[in-house]
Amino acid sequence: MKKTRICNILKIRYPVLQGGMLWLADANLAAAVSNAGALGVISPYAGMQINGDPMDNLKSQIEKVGEMTKKPFGVNIPLDLRQSGLLLDVCLTQGVKIVITAAGNPAQYTKLLQGEGALVMHVVSSVKQAKKAQECEVDAIIVEGVESAGHIGFDELPLFSLIPQVVDNVHIPVIAAGGIVDVRGVVAAFSLGAQGVQMGTRFVAVDENIAHKNYKDAIIKAQDSDTVVTSRKVVPTRSLKTEFSMRLMEMERSGSSEKDISDFIGYRRSFTCQLEGKLDKGEAFAGTSAGMIDDIVPASVVIQRLVEGYSDVVDRLAES
Numbered sequence: 236m237k238k239t240r241i242c243n244i245l246k247i248r249y250p251v252l253q254g255g256m257l258w259l260a261d262a263n264l265a266a267a268v269s270n271a272g273a274l275g276v277i278s279p280y281a282g283m284q285i286n287g288d289p290m291d292n293l294k295s296q297i298e299k300v301g302e303m304t305k306k307p308f309g310v311n312i313p314l315d316l317r318q319s320g321l322l323l324d325v326c327l328t329q330g331v332k333i334v335i336t337a338a339g340n341p342a343q344y345t346k347l348l349q350g351e352g353a354l355v356m357h358v359v360s361s362v363k364q365a366k367k368a369q370e371c372e373v374d375a376i377i378v379e380g381v382e383s384a385g386h387i388g389f390d391e392l393p394l395f396s397l398i399p400q401v402v403d404n405v406h407i408p409v410i411a412a413g414g415i416v417d418v419r420g421v422v423a424a425f426s427l428g429a430q431g432v433q434m435g436t437r438f439v440a441v442d443e444n445i446a447h448k449n450y451k452d453a454i455i456k457a458q459d460s461d462t463v464v465t466s467r468k469v470v471p472t473r474s475l476k477t478e479f480s481m482r483l484m485e486m487e488r489s490g491s492s493e494k495d496i497s498d499f500i501g502y503r504r505s506f507t508c509q510l511e512g513k514l515d516k517g518e519a520f521a522g523t524s525a526g527m528i529d530d531i532v533p534a535s536v537v538i539q540r541l542v543e544g545y546s547d548v549v550d551r552l553a554e555s
């Protein structure tokens with residue numbers, strides 16, 4: 236696969252990132268992805284019990300990944316988490332070299348992290364946010380389209396038109412996320428001007444992911460129209476269509492307050508859904524990409540398929 240600026244900056248072989256996944260992206264998954272030549276990413280709650288201590292958990296996951304791979308890995312910190320400052324302290328004390336911030340203002344911590352030798356990437360979902368992140372001197376941005384799993388931007392902009400507009404407005408490298416599963420998506424993202432891709436849902440349905448089988452199976456079964464965006468008043472979120480997300484839709488339609496919707500979503504209820512497999516009890520995050528996923532394979536196979544398929548797709552483009 237083509238080497239891009241992102242490969243040089245992150246010191247990885249392939250310009251592919253495994254997306255942060257709050258409860259799911261643990262050391263085991265991140266190491267499997269990094270060992271396959273892409274960038275594995277750890278999330279702070281992944282691997283802990285529902286009432287665990289995120290700071291202790293993150294520290295032990297970072298130590299663990301360091302034992303499982305000598306390749307680069309990243310840590311994803313959503314800045315809207317109550318403990319985000321403490322979690323970033325853990326990254327600093329553990330000497331994490333790549334930090335991916337999301338859901339907040341990159342002005343807060345970028346300089347501090349870079350001052351300690353970390354590369355910082357920030358997740359954005361509009362041109363305005365991309366320009367702001369560049370002003371804060373982040374090293375790269377991850378641009379998430381409306382197709383993405385989990386929390387998406389309030390403007391709900393599709394990746395196909397968002398990427399070109401972002402790359403026309405910034406000079407730092409851009410990584411595309413949302414709806415990408417196979418090499419066709421990678422080549423499309425590159426042709427729009429991205430220099431890397433990030434995938435989330437594809438890395439839920441892999442052997443190394445600790446997600447419950449019910450959740451993985453539901454992703455495999457999902458077709459093109461089986462995800463839905465809910466919680467537009469609180470934080471727009473893409474998940475599988477389940478009894479839970481349908482109930483959320485109904486609450487929004489009938490004018491429920493933000494507080495009632497937030498209470499229904501619940502604190503840590505996605506744990507119950509994603510790790511205990513009770514799909515009707517919490518949000519089963521999934522991108523529109525779910526419709527293209529039909530097997531559970533090792534993470535290395537996901538990367539291998541991208542690498543092996545790349546020249547075929549590029550050759551086909553040249554012929555057409």
Ligand SMILES: Cc1cc2nc3c(=O)[nH]c(=O)nc-3n(C[C@H](O)[C@H](O)[C@H](O)COP(=O)(O)O)c2cc1C
Pocket residue numbers: 253254255256257258259278311313336337358379382383384385386412413414415433434435436437439509520521522523524525
């Ligand atoms: C289960 C799950 C949890 C996620 N949690 C986070 C998170 O904590 N932080 C974050 O920045 N993105 C999170 N995401 C988004 C992914 O990192 C990624 O950008 C997104 O899934 C890309 O879209 P795709 O799923 O269509 O590949 C999550 C995605 C999934 C599937």
